[in-house]
Amino acid sequence: MKIDVSALPSSPWKNGGGSTRTIAVFPPDAGFDDFDWRISIADVVSSGEFSRFPGVDRSILLLDGAGMILHLDSGSITLTTPYKPLLFRGDDAVRSELLNGATRDFNVMTRRGCATADVKVVQSKVQFAADAGVFFCPRGAFRTANADLEAGCALLVDRPEENSFEPRTPDAVMIAVLIKHLGAL
Numbered sequence: 001m002k003i004d005v006s007a008l009p010s011s012p013w014k015n016g017g018g019s020t021r022t023i024a025v026f027p028p029d030a031g032f033d034d035f036d037w038r039i040s041i042a043d044v045v046s047s048g049e050f051s052r053f054p055g056v057d058r059s060i061l062l063l064d065g066a067g068m069i070l071h072l073d074s075g076s077i078t079l080t081t082p083y084k085p086l087l088f089r090g091d092d093a094v095r096s097e098l099l100n101g102a103t104r105d106f107n108v109m110t111r112r113g114c115a116t117a118d119v120k121v122v123q124s125k126v127q128f129a130a131d132a133g134v135f136f137c138p139r140g141a142f143r144t145a146n147a148d149l150e151a152g153c154a155l156l157v158d159r160p161e162e163n164s165f166e167p168r169t170p171d172a173v174m175i176a177v178l179i180k181h182l183g184a185l
Helices: none
Strands: 002-004 019-026 037-044 056-064 068-072 075-079 086-089 095-098 103-111 115-122 132-139 141-143 148-150 153-157 164-167 173-181
Touching: 019 132, 019 153, 056 115, 068 086, 075 086, 103 115, 103 173, 132 141, 132 148, 148 153
Parallel strands: none
Antiparallel strands: 002 153, 019 037, 037 103, 056 086, 056 103, 068 075, 068 095, 115 173, 132 153, 132 173, 141 148, 141 164
16 A cells, blocks of 8 residues: 555654654554554654653654754664664653754654564665565655555555565665564454
């Protein structure tokens, strides 16, 4: 299923401190406290606290903006390089410090014991295998056998091993999230 991310409704973060657009969640219609995995794009317009997600592993990638410093229980990490995944635990208290204005970030969350996610950034022809996959194109365009994936669009597939992706433009970037379910579906 192809999704125009800009057409998705914006909703408040779990703690109300920002806004997010949910690209995919499993089980479908799960809330912030009962998902196995969740993929979204967040707009961070001011420094402040991130929502806590106990028992959840998180990945964040900078899409737009100068970035931020994330102050965690275990230290600080800097998010300034676009499309570079940074991993942290949802259990940690996280305070963001914006570096020069608002940012837009790609977020992946998986509940420990339920699912894992392998987040890859690709710019060349590739084929994947996983239980489920979400493929987001932040720049340029990619082609698959079934659909073209333009900038700002995501593709949800339940059998990524059947999909091969090839760049259509020289500047193409795709974020591939490969989900592995650990329990029964």
